[in-house]
Amino acid sequence: MDKLKRFAVDYVTYVVKGSPAFYAWIAFLCILILGLLYGTYLHAADGLRYTGLTDQVHDGLYLANFVFLVGIAAGAVTIVFPAYVYRHKGLHAVAVLGEMLAISAVLMCILFIISHMGRPDRLWHMLPIIGIYNLPHSMLAWDTLVLVGYMLLNFAGGFYFLYMKYTGQPLNKKFYLPLIYVSIVWALSIHTVTAFLLNTMPSRPMWHHSMLPIRFILTAFAAGPSLIILIFLIVRTRTRLWVENSAIDLLATIITYCLGLSLFLTLSEVVTELYANTEHALGLQYLMFGMHGFTDLVPWFWGSLAASIAAFAILLKPSWRTNYRLLALACGLAFIGIWVEKGMGLLVPGFIPTPIGEFTQYLPTTLEIFVTLGNWAVGFLILTVLLKGAIGILLGDIAYVRLPQGKTTSDAAGELATPELT
Amino acid sequence: MVNSRRSFLKSASSLSVSSLLGTAALMTMSDDAQANMEWAEWFQGNYRLMSEEEKAQARARLERRYTREYGKKVTVDGTPAQEGVLMGYALNIKKCIGCRRCAKACVEENNQSRGKDQDIEWIRVLKMEKGEFSQEKMNQGYPEGLGIQVGGNAYTPAGVVLEGEHYYQPEAVPEKDAAYMPIACMQCEKPPCVKVCPVRTTYREADGPVVIDYNWCIGCRMCMSACPYWARRFNWSDPNLPKEAMNPVTHYLGNRPRMKGVVEKCTFCIQRTRQGRYPACVEVCPTGARKFGNLLDPNSEVSRIIARKNVFRLKAELNTFPKFFYFMD
Numbered sequence: 001m002d003k004l005k006r007f008a009v010d011y012v013t014y015v016v017k018g019s020p021a022f023y024a025w026i027a028f029l030c031i032l033i034l035g036l037l038y039g040t041y042l043h044a045a046d047g048l049r050y051t052g053l054t055d056q057v058h059d060g061l062y063l064a065n066f067v068f069l070v071g072i073a074a075g076a077v078t079i080v081f082p083a084y085v086y087r088h089k090g091l092h093a094v095a096v097l098g099e100m101l102a103i104s105a106v107l108m109c110i111l112f113i114i115s116h117m118g119r120p121d122r123l124w125h126m127l128p129i130i131g132i133y134n135l136p137h138s139m140l141a142w143d144t145l146v147l148v149g150y151m152l153l154n155f156a157g158g159f160y161f162l163y164m165k166y167t168g169q170p171l172n173k174k175f176y177l178p179l180i181y182v183s184i185v186w187a188l189s190i191h192t193v194t195a196f197l198l199n200t201m202p203s204r205p206m207w208h209h210s211m212l213p214i215r216f217i218l219t220a221f222a223a224g225p226s227l228i229i230l231i232f233l234i235v236r237t238r239t240r241l242w243v244e245n246s247a248i249d250l251l252a253t254i255i256t257y258c259l260g261l262s263l264f265l266t267l268s269e270v271v272t273e274l275y276a277n278t279e280h281a282l283g284l285q286y287l288m289f290g291m292h293g294f295t296d297l298v299p300w301f302w303g304s305l306a307a308s309i310a311a312f313a314i315l316l317k318p319s320w321r322t323n324y325r326l327l328a329l330a331c332g333l334a335f336i337g338i339w340v341e342k343g344m345g346l347l348v349p350g351f352i353p354t355p356i357g358e359f360t361q362y363l364p365t366t367l368e369i370f371v372t373l374g375n376w377a378v379g380f381l382i383l384t385v386l387l388k389g390a391i392g393i394l395l396g397d398i399a400y401v402r403l404p405q406g407k408t409t410s411d412a413a414g415e416l417a418t419p420e421l422t
Numbered sequence: 423m424v425n426s427r428r429s430f431l432k433s434a435s436s437l438s439v440s441s442l443l444g445t446a447a448l449m450t451m452s453d454d455a456q457a458n459m460e461w462a463e464w465f466q467g468n469y470r471l472m473s474e475e476e477k478a479q480a481r482a483r484l485e486r487r488y489t490r491e492y493g494k495k496v497t498v499d500g501t502p503a504q505e506g507v508l509m510g511y512a513l514n515i516k517k518c519i520g521c522r523r524c525a526k527a528c529v530e531e532n533n534q535s536r537g538k539d540q541d542i543e544w545i546r547v548l549k550m551e552k553g554e555f556s557q558e559k560m561n562q563g564y565p566e567g568l569g570i571q572v573g574g575n576a577y578t579p580a581g582v583v584l585e586g587e588h589y590y591q592p593e594a595v596p597e598k599d600a601a602y603m604p605i606a607c608m609q610c611e612k613p614p615c616v617k618v619c620p621v622r623t624t625y626r627e628a629d630g631p632v633v634i635d636y637n638w639c640i641g642c643r644m645c646m647s648a649c650p651y652w653a654r655r656f657n658w659s660d661p662n663l664p665k666e667a668m669n670p671v672t673h674y675l676g677n678r679p680r681m682k683g684v685v686e687k688c689t690f691c692i693q694r695t696r697q698g699r700y701p702a703c704v705e706v707c708p709t710g711a712r713k714f715g716n717l718l719d720p721n722s723e724v725s726r727i728i729a730r731k732n733v734f735r736l737k738a739e740l741n742t743f744p745k746f747f748y749f750m751d
Binding site for chain 1: 638642646652656684
């Protein structure tokens with residue numbers, strides 16, 4: 001118990017201390033969070049009237065970001081899976097960072113759902129026992145279950161690992177490995193169920209096809225590792241923790257495969273829908289070319305497609321892929337391309353036209369954009385803190401047993417980085 | 423069952439006396455007591471799972487609040503589903519002239535929000551062009567200018583539901599070359615909206631209508647996505663319901679005033695139909711295009727229409743089994 005207390009104290013004192021650049025970053029995030037607080041206040045006081053949402057397009061930026069972030073959370077498994085199943089050394093050393101990303105992403109999902117809900121004050125209605133939890137019928141109930149479960153698994157796995165590292169004890173494999181393996185399968189489940197949330201509704205023909213879950217997983221395994229590579233490149237330059245090239249290269253390969261396959265699925269969808277050109281293709285037609293003079297989403301679709309293709313082209317050539325400046329560009333393009341594709345490109349046209357044929361447009365209001373940025377800022381704040389703490393422990397900067405004088409922490413990092421698991 | 427309902431009605435009537443007294447007490451209520459009342463509303467459970475006593479309390483609480491807010495005596499009825507009744511609807515599309523009196527009557531009866539900010543109508547009347555095939559265009563093949571035609575363009579859309587529009591503003595109805603197709607909640611026997619609700623706040627009542635406990639809805643809008651008939655509306659802000667226009671005869675699961683952040687929809691005017699009256703839209707329709715009745719009674723108008731006319735249901739291929747039938751003479 002005393003150790004646990006010391007862990008908490010050491011952890012917190014470590015993460016709150018930092019360079020001026022660190023404080024500037026935190027301050028920047030806090031300014032964005034002020035926008036979120038104001039927006040949340042307006043939502044609570046007056047309902048969702050200040051959003052661009054209507055009875056026709058009643059899910060927008062908030063739900064789109066939720067769907068995308070579930071993918072980011074699931075994408076963390078691209079670190080954990082090779083690290084523990086294929087014993088990839090480079091990734092194994094930093095696997096805990098993936099778990100930290102998963103925790104932050106799920107927390108962001110929860111924030112976006114709360115912004116999306118009409119009555120967040122009644123969230124307790126969903127709690128089992130005191131409320132009603134509509135299993136097995138409601139996909140939203142399933143989604144909540146898998147998401148919260150995934151967060152707890154990553155929290156347990158990640159912090160157990162960090163705590164053992166902190167105290168210098170070996171990991172209990174019988175406890176730890178099953179946790180990791182369950183969380184790997186669980187990661188697939190969260191994005192599958194999020195796809196089921198949308199594609200089980202025949203009322204929205206644009207989503208109603210069995211390709212959606214695998215497409216979600218592929219885009220998640222492209223966008224997730226893209227963000228992870230960007231984080232790794234920042235970690236390598238801004239902290240003393242070295243992420244092996246082999247780790248980054250493997251992730252880049254995973255992105256290449258998944259992005260290529262997801263582009264193939266996009267092509268398949270376009271051909272399947274537009275060739276027959278039934279009423280069910282109206283949403284896709286509206287997205288790609290505009291209809292009845294409504295063309296707001298057209299640049300989003302083609303922009304996203306161009307970004308994804310450009311990213312894929314860079315990744316395809318090994319000599320470009322291993323040039324980390326170009327790789328960073330590709331990752332940025334893939335991340336943005338998929339964010340648009342899953343958000344404005346998938347969610348919104350699902351509602352256009354309405355089931356009775358009405359065409360309307362949806363554009364997020366300034367308030368929605370502020371709330372969205374604020375939710376992302378909270379997520380990045382949590383991510384920054386979690387990554388800083390985890391890196392501190394991996395480096396041995398936070399440790400229960402103080403190192404003897406003269407021995408530097410980076411030496412210790414070299415020793416400690418070789419994991420107890422073999 | 424009959425006995426239990428009778429005793430329940432008895433307790434409900436004695437309760438309405440006590441709620442009258444409660445209203446009197448309310449006039450002198452302190453702020454604290456009011457706050458307590460709203461807390462009690464916030465903490466109440468799902469209506470369907472409440473005991474009869476809790477249901478009565480919840481309704482009495484609402485009666486007090488509405489009476490205070492709208493400055494007139496408001497009743498919140500809780501009449502349960504009637505034995506041997508399954509509500510059904512039939513609409514003669516040949517007779518509909520597109521006057522939309524049904525939509526207006528529905529708003530007035532069911533206390534929908536009105537005004538520029540938030541105009542909620544449960545009934546939408548789709549105006550559809552009758553369309554035409556023209557001789558001038560008979561040779562406009564696709565692709566144009568090539569000998570062998572893959573398809574033609576000699577038509578203008580006719581009878582396509584998705585080409586209908588419901589914002590038409592004619593000088594007079596019915597318009598030439600137009601057909602009308604009113605749409606509202608189909609009260610499906612297999613309602614997709616009910617299936618997706620994470621908190622079971624929307625459910626099918628035993629006598630047919632799909633209802634919502636507005637006090638239990640969390641506003642996630644999954645039901646709106648799932649509905650293939652675009653029958654559900656959301657309260658994006660507090661509804662704008664003028665005091666003088668408010669209909670004080672309400673049902674807990676029906677037309678009682680809603681709050682911001684919840685979904686609402688047609689309930690077959692549960693506050694009327696459970697008292698043996700017609701829905702407001704049926705009553706107001708000037709051409710008699712709208713028919714309502716008990717599907718379990720073979721002699722009801724609706725049952726006879728289903729038995730004798732050619733009827734169809736919208737989007738039957740989705741297996742939602744609507745209890746709303748279209749027919750023509």
